[in-house]
Amino acid sequence: MPDVNNEDVAELKIGEKTVKLPIIRGSEAEVGIDIRTLRKETGCITYDPGFVNTGCCKSDITFIDGEEGILRYRGYDINDLADKCQFIDVAYLLVHGKLPNKKKHQAFSSHLNNHSMIHEDMRHFFDNYPDHAHPMATLSAMAVSLSSFYPELESSRKENVDFKVTRLLSKMRTAAAFSYNKSIGHPIVQPRHDLTYCENFLNMMFWTPVNDYKPDPVCAKALNKLLILHADHEQNCSASVVKMVGSSGANLYASISAGICALWGPLHGGANQHVIEMLERIIKKDKGDVKKVIERAKDKNNSFRLMGVGHRVYKSYDPRAKVAKQMCKDVLDQMGLKDPLVDLAQELEEAVMADDYFQSRSLYPNIDFYTGLTYRAMGIPTDMFTVMFAIGRIPGWIAQWLEMHEDPHGRIGRPRQIYTGPTQREIG
Numbered sequence: 001m002p003d004v005n006n007e008d009v010a011e012l013k014i015g016e017k018t019v020k021l022p023i024i025r026g027s028e029a030e031v032g033i034d035i036r037t038l039r040k041e042t043g044c045i046t047y048d049p050g051f052v053n054t055g056c057c058k059s060d061i062t063f064i065d066g067e068e069g070i071l072r073y074r075g076y077d078i079n080d081l082a083d084k085c086q087f088i089d090v091a092y093l094l095v096h097g098k099l100p101n102k103k104k105h106q107a108f109s110s111h112l113n114n115h116s117m118i119h120e121d122m123r124h125f126f127d128n129y130p131d132h133a134h135p136m137a138t139l140s141a142m143a144v145s146l147s148s149f150y151p152e153l154e155s156s157r158k159e160n161v162d163f164k165v166t167r168l169l170s171k172m173r174t175a176a177a178f179s180y181n182k183s184i185g186h187p188i189v190q191p192r193h194d195l196t197y198c199e200n201f202l203n204m205m206f207w208t209p210v211n212d213y214k215p216d217p218v219c220a221k222a223l224n225k226l227l228i229l230h231a232d233h234e235q236n237c238s239a240s241v242v243k244m245v246g247s248s249g250a251n252l253y254a255s256i257s258a259g260i261c262a263l264w265g266p267l268h269g270g271a272n273q274h275v276i277e278m279l280e281r282i283i284k285k286d287k288g289d290v291k292k293v294i295e296r297a298k299d300k301n302n303s304f305r306l307m308g309v310g311h312r313v314y315k316s317y318d319p320r321a322k323v324a325k326q327m328c329k330d331v332l333d334q335m336g337l338k339d340p341l342v343d344l345a346q347e348l349e350e351a352v353m354a355d356d357y358f359q360s361r362s363l364y365p366n367i368d369f370y371t372g373l374t375y376r377a378m379g380i381p382t383d384m385f386t387v388m389f390a391i392g393r394i395p396g397w398i399a400q401w402l403e404m405h406e407d408p409h410g411r412i413g414r415p416r417q418i419y420t421g422p423t424q425r426e427i428g
Helices: 038-042 078-084 087-096 102-114 120-127 135-149 157-183 197-206 217-229 237-246 252-263 271-285 290-298 319-335 340-354 356-360 368-377 382-406
Strands: 009-014 017-025 031-033 062-065 070-073
Touching (some): 009 038, 070 087, 078 217, 078 319, 087 197, 087 382, 135 157, 217 368, 237 382, 252 382, 271 340, 271 368, 340 356, 340 368, 368 382
Antiparallel strands (some): 009 017
């Protein structure tokens, strides 16, 4: 137990014994209690379902203040990043700790271009997936398969990281577009060297030999912002899975594959897809009756849930949702589109914001409430929404994985439990 003074400790009394636990303070005035020696000193563990009150690390990647609605990557506000940066620069920021200068931007962009192709043998994988396979299943399989086609390099750590980062960012984007084309029976479209990261993805999704598709700058700009909004979110479910798997010594590709599977869940990255499905059901079954829907959501005996409303961390308006809402309006206006689901979403939001039931419980729209509507306007199908989330989140997962491996206090993840089963029994 380290030496501490009374101002830097918390005291925990168990029976007649008092234990002094060090207090840790973060750079944004966050306060934590160091319980690493708790079991050794007392024989006790903490009980924290969902680990909502448990800090697993010290991190300098992402800061969130859920009460004030603040989100920053490496100190930069999410609004500034979404407004002024390219996604690949934000990816570089998360992995390397600083925004790239012009020279580093060009080098990173060149790396992404050079690694955008998928190994020809990997392309055969797509032939063996059924057409109805969910793109997230394909994406997770492609991620872990990369470790076989591109084994760990025996070069310097920096070169190793840069290769793996650009390989994952580029090849996962290409694999996602391939899986979409396979699902609709269209030919695979290869990446192009003359397009930006976001333009390339849109081109691989929508170009065919008969339509002469050209990426819409409005859609490319919107996609760039959406990927930035999703790039990292501190110790969330999928990031924690990436780190848990990586803590065993598993390689980065296996860890990212696990993160993709975790993101797939409807309570995590799959929520934006469920928002769209909820809005469609409201129009079809409830005839767009918002008052009826709100009352159903407030009924504790009803299993109905307003998807895209409320967040585990944010107890005020999700800062990403503010950007996503405005972006959704801009995209529809600039493309001259009208979507009844957007009108319904805005009406629902107004009802939520005006109802004391939701406000007293700090339930506000989160990022999932509007992102799916924007993807829908861009022509991206519903089952690809979570894939888009995953592509955006890859640099955050990589940054979290790297930070975990550089942590001198890092250990293999191994939570404890409180056993409540039968005591020792004999077979009679």
